[in-house]
Amino acid sequence: MSEPDSQSQEQIAVVLPDGSELEVDADATVEDCAYEIGPGLGRDTVAGKLDGDLVAKEAPVYDGVDLEIVTDQSDEYLDVMRHSASHCLAQAVERLYDEDEVKLAIGPPTDEGFYYDFDNLDIDEEDLADLEEEIEEIVAEDYEIEREDVSIEEAEKRLADEPYKLELLEEFADENDTVSFYKQGEWEDLCAGPHVDSTGEIGVVKLLEIAGAYWRGDEENPMQTRIYGTAFENESDLEAFLERKEAAEERDHRKIGNEMNLFSIQDVTGPGLPLYHPPGKTVLKELEDFVENLNEDAGYDYVETPHVFKTDLWHRSGHYENYADDMFIFDVGDDEFGLKPMNCPGHAAIFQDQSWSYRDLPIRYAENGKVYRKEQRGELSGLSRVWAFTIDDGHLFIRPDQIEREVEGIMDMITDVLDTFDLEYEMALATRPEKSVGSDEIWEEAEEQLENVLEKRNLDYDLEEGDGAFYGPKIDFAFEDAIGRSWDGPTVQLDFNMPERFDLSYVGEDNDEHRPVMIHRALYGSYERFFMMLIEHYEGRFPLWLAPEQVRVLPISDDNLGYAHRVANEFDAFRVEVDGRDSTLERKIRAAHDDRVPYQIIVGDDEEEDGNISVRDRFEDQEYDVEIDAFRSHLEREVEEQRTQPDFLQD
Missing domain, CATH: 3.30.930.10 (Bira Bifunctional Protein; Domain 2)
Structure with missing residues (x-):
């Protein structure tokens, strides 16, 4: 916190979350404002939000800004901690790999954790455990995370061997006379922050996966190695996250889409074109x-x-000036056309x-x-x-x-x-x-x-x-x-x-x-x-009205195949298939379950003799001696009412 000036200074007003205004010196920072509110809040300040943007506690405030103070009790604290965890990852990479060869790119927090991008890094999934162990060492060392503001010229010297950081520096230099570095132990990085006060304040870190990513998201730029990770304040929160992640992976629409033959995105047809x-x-x-x-x-x-219009339309609507970079634009003769983005x-x-x-x-x-x-x-x-x-x-x-x-x-x-x-x-x-x-x-x-x-x-x-x-x-x-x-x-x-x-x-x-x-x-x-x-x-188990296949008829043996087809004809208003393969009933039931079919109709000698059916649902419940008309009437009601789950055997 800066020392108060004994002489009168120009005052500005910042707006606090309750709508009240706080008068502070014109050169005050987020942290200064927190101390003005109270010394306890000042000591607890980790970062701030200026007009909704997360900033370092050293960031200057300005007249009329909406100010929120971020402490370790704030929702945003996890973002700050994860940003610091990404720095620990980069520090660990440079300790374990040739820091003269590896080049640093960017390492922001994300909704679920963080990532850091590296160039010239040869690494695979098996190496993540060693990196995690090194990160744990860095956290245990409890290095102070120190911010230093330096001139553009000084930054250029420090980043002489980091081409991607120098590119970022050029952009910062257009708007600033100085830039900030954050240092922890022997390692430092060009960064605007915010960060926690020390590596020891980072809870538990888990590295998740490795992917490729183009520098600045532009496919014309070099492909870099991106390491994803996450961080939480304690092990229980991490375990809960990993359980949710595992559940999400089981439900991944790309995996289920392939299993159920719903869609494909192929190289031969082009990316992003399902x-x-x-x-x-x-x-x-x-x-x-x-x-x-x-x-x-x-x-x-x-x-x-139509799918395409002359760009005259997009100029008139204002999309051209705002969306041109995201549009597919091409020339036909002397006219310019664009596929419609809206x-x-x-x-x-x-x-x-x-x-x-x-x-x-x-x-x-x-x-x-x-x-x-x-x-x-x-x-x-x-x-x-x-x-x-x-x-x-x-x-x-x-x-x-x-x-x-x-x-x-x-x-x-x-x-x-x-x-x-x-x-x-x-x-x-x-x-x-x-x-x-x-x-x-x-x-x-x-x-x-x-x-x-x-x-x-x-x-x-x-x-x-x-x-x-x-x-x-x-x-x-x-x-x-x-x-x-x-x-x-x-x-x-x-x-x-x-x-x-x-x-x-x-x-x-x-x-x-x-x-x-x-x-x-x-x-x-x-x-x-x-x-x-x-x-x-x-999880691919669509309601009956949406299911690609609503009913599957399973004959117990080949002798019942003719009756199975006659039964299927009774349900021709629905999407029904007959499993006529030469296979056991158990395998047919398992296949229908794996294919996520809402209902299975099972027919054997008893059903054929009585002229009825047995019905099995996706919950593996089964009812025998079911009248065909009664089940058909139920299906009609279930579809008409757009019920979210099959419920014939739950009635």
Whole structure:
């Protein structure tokens, strides 16, 4: 903590979490502010948050900034500790490998731990144990983690043998006269922080895996070695994490997708371009039909837009200036075209093509629109991050006085979707950011109407001030899967920007032209991401209405094969298969279980003689002497009601 100046200094005010203001000297740091609040808090300060950004405790504050103090009791403490753990990993690597050959890149914390990237590091999974042991030594040594601010010239000398750090330094030098290094024992690194005070404050560290990663995520750059790890304050938290990780790996949609023949992403067709096999497309078609029924009931008209547009459209919509680097752009003759990264400009162009009266509104368009975004190859992952994906898009063009009613209708559709899949969810209202378009009046009215919808329904929600899109406020949904992971879900977004850019209008009751409000909404988000989540949420054991194969008929012997096919014909309204292989019943049952088929119908001599069936479910319960009509009626109800689990034998 800096010594107070006996002479009067210029004062500034920082805003604390409770909304109160704290006056401090103009050159005060986060730590200085903490000491002003109280000496105990000052001693406990690990880092700070300035306008939501995590910074070192040595970071200067500025007038009007929202300040939060981070201690070891804060949620952000784990991020700080993990950042320090990444430094311990790099220090361990340089101790065990040739530090003159190995080159350091970056090592940030992540949601689940940390990683560090290295160049010229020859290492495999078997070497991680030795690195972990060395990290434990560094933690046990309890080195003080010291911050030092140095000039750009001094930094260049220290980093003379680190080309990747020098590249980062060039960027820092454009905005700063000095940069910070963090030192622990014999090792130091260019880093902005924050970090814990000593290596001894790092709890338990576990190295997880090795992967390849392009420098700066650019496939034109060298491929580096990335080591992933995690850190927790104690062993019990680490064990709980590893158990969740193991459960997640068992549910990995790429593994299950291969086992169930749902989809593939092949080198010959290109990265991030999924191919849906018949079973996978069956699930997607059911998801599409579900949303299309909701859209039809809610008065949406389906439209269709092409996969590619002239870039004139993207200039008008503003996507070109913001998304050009993430778009697939190409020339055809003298014209430039781009694969669409979003569907909304096409829908705005359709609306613009006609004249509208206030009586015509709201206009509701829907499209299962394929879009394309050029993600970095290193970021592509199964169906969770792809180049080509489909959005269950909806865009509404409405009068300002219709906002509340239309948002209520969309909320009904969203909750119908989430309740159908029995997903727990949370909501957040995101309000006007600092940079935005539209008048104060329309923003205030829009935010108030979104808030009214949430309040009228007595819904719990978080208020995320300033987190709205620049074009309008929004309500975001996040839902939780079967093992407690949170996923970004549906959204309702108001847009005052697109109508301006496309000069959209309608004739009001006063015979003057007025600007409509545009609503963007998605009930799933993208089909790919939602499908991926469902695969992992259900571990491939889809509800009956979604299952690629709903019923499998298992004849006990070849003598019963004819009866098995006659039984299958009784269930031709469902997705039914007959296992006619020359195999034992036990193997057929095991295969149906491994294929995650909701129901198995078993037929043998007794069933054939009585004209009935035996039914076995995926929970391995079985009932004998079941009437065919009774089971068919149950299946019809289970599908119609979209139940989340087979429940014939649980009735």
